[in-house]
Amino acid sequence: MNPLRTCIVGFGKIAAGYAKDPVMARHYRYTTHSQVLAAHPRFRWTAAVDPLADAQTAAAELSPGIVIASDAAKLTNAADVDVAVLATPPGPERTAALAAFPNLKAVLVEKPLGRNQAEVDAFLAACAKRGITVQVALWRRADPAFRALAAGDLSARIGKLQTAHALYGNGLRNNGVHLVDMIRMLCGDIAAVQATGPANTPAHLPIPGDIQVNAVLTLAGGAQVFMSALDFGAYREVGLDLWGDAGRLAILQEGLSIAHFSRAPNRAMSGEREIASDAPAFLPSTVGEAFWHLYDDLARALDTGTQPCSPAASAVASERVIDAIAESAQTGARKNL
Ligand SMILES: NC(=O)c1ccc[n+]([C@@H]2O[C@H](COP(=O)([O-])OP(=O)(O)OC[C@H]3O[C@@H](n4cnc5c(N)ncnc54)[C@H](O)[C@@H]3O)[C@@H](O)[C@H]2O)c1
Numbered sequence: 001m002n003p004l005r006t007c008i009v010g011f012g013k014i015a016a017g018y019a020k021d022p023v024m025a026r027h028y029r030y031t032t033h034s035q036v037l038a039a040h041p042r043f044r045w046t047a048a049v050d051p052l053a054d055a056q057t058a059a060a061e062l063s064p065g066i067v068i069a070s071d072a073a074k075l076t077n078a079a080d081v082d083v084a085v086l087a088t089p090p091g092p093e094r095t096a097a098l099a100a101f102p103n104l105k106a107v108l109v110e111k112p113l114g115r116n117q118a119e120v121d122a123f124l125a126a127c128a129k130r131g132i133t134v135q136v137a138l139w140r141r142a143d144p145a146f147r148a149l150a151a152g153d154l155s156a157r158i159g160k161l162q163t164a165h166a167l168y169g170n171g172l173r174n175n176g177v178h179l180v181d182m183i184r185m186l187c188g189d190i191a192a193v194q195a196t197g198p199a200n201t202p203a204h205l206p207i208p209g210d211i212q213v214n215a216v217l218t219l220a221g222g223a224q225v226f227m228s229a230l231d232f233g234a235y236r237e238v239g240l241d242l243w244g245d246a247g248r249l250a251i252l253q254e255g256l257s258i259a260h261f262s263r264a265p266n267r268a269m270s271g272e273r274e275i276a277s278d279a280p281a282f283l284p285s286t287v288g289e290a291f292w293h294l295y296d297d298l299a300r301a302l303d304t305g306t307q308p309c310s311p312a313a314s315a316v317a318s319e320r321v322i323d324a325i326a327e328s329a330q331t332g333a334r335k336n337l
Pocket of ligand 1: 009010011012013014015017049050051052055070071072087088089090093110111112137138139174
């Protein structure tokens with residue numbers, strides 16, 4: 001099969017910059033779009049777009065043969081592009097960029113899909129009108145370890161979920177959407193949300209105007225997830241600590257650590273049981289390869305004419321939860337979904 005000719009639109013940190021971090025490189029084999037495109041046999045990286053001269057220079061250095069432009073409309077090989085990786089910040093520019101590629105089969109678009117509902121709707125309508133497949137870079141959906149948990153391994157390990165604590169930072173629309181999407185992937189639909197206080201609006205969140213909110217999410221299955229926002233200035237975490245009736249699973253250090261704790265006889269009380277929180281069994285983490293799998297899955301979806309693993313409808317559902325949390329923080333009321 002011919003490789004999918006691919007253009008990266010927006011050549012910043014997630015497109016290429018993070019690969020320069022030597023600490024990240026120890027744990028993530030693929031941390032940027034360009035790393036996957038340089039290596040994946042089903043894709044051929046043919047173009048890059050960014051208005052910044054430094055970004056254009058970086059793209060030229062990484063892949064000397066590709067066509068580079070300041071604007072997608074100025075690309076000389078746009079008609080040959082099969083896949084556009086939209087790695088700009090959310091905004092109408094993403095929808096505008098689509099028009100430059102007349103033969104697009106798919107987009108791999110960064111989260112969040114948009115800054116508001118109207119923007120998301122406009123982008124997805126433009127894709128739907130042209131039959132463009134949408135894969136959203138909520139990469140946990142492509143991660144092999146998370147996929148195995150979602151496919152039954154989680155319930156085999158912990159039984160029925162009783163409660164969970166979920167942690168994020170750097171903004172509700174930025175990392176909160178990753179967290180909510182992971183909760184939906186592993187624990188099922190979210191039926192209602194209740195913010196437990198007003199929104200916090202710290203300066204310097206990556207998405208302008210973003211907020212931090214603590215909230216209780218009620219799952220369709222009945223259990224509640226207590227979601228707390230952290231100050232990433234102190235330390236980072238996007239994590240989920242799940243307590244079932246037969247065990248506990250803690251996904252911490254942004255997925256680099258997956259610890260399973262068994263149910264055991266209680267050490268301090270006869271006839272009772274406990275979770276062996278002092279005796280974790282670590283599952284292999286695959287987050288370092290998840291970006292590769294996101295692309296692999298997109299190629300599979302295009303080859304087979306099936307849905308990708310992180311389709312638009314699923315990402316929209318996660319963003320609706322985020323909108324509902326923001327609304328609840330404003331009104332103080334519980335919001336059913
Ligand atoms: N999936 C993930 O885990 C993950 C991680 C980090 C960032 N992101 C998301 O990726 C997106 C980009 O984040 P980033 O940290 O790389 O931002 P960034 O600011 O480092 O890079 C964005 C780039 O887009 C360029 N750009 C802006 N408008 C453009 C346009 N009209 N055409 C072409 N290029 C344009 C900018 O010049 C910049 O170089 C955001 O939506 C962010 O939330 C996702």
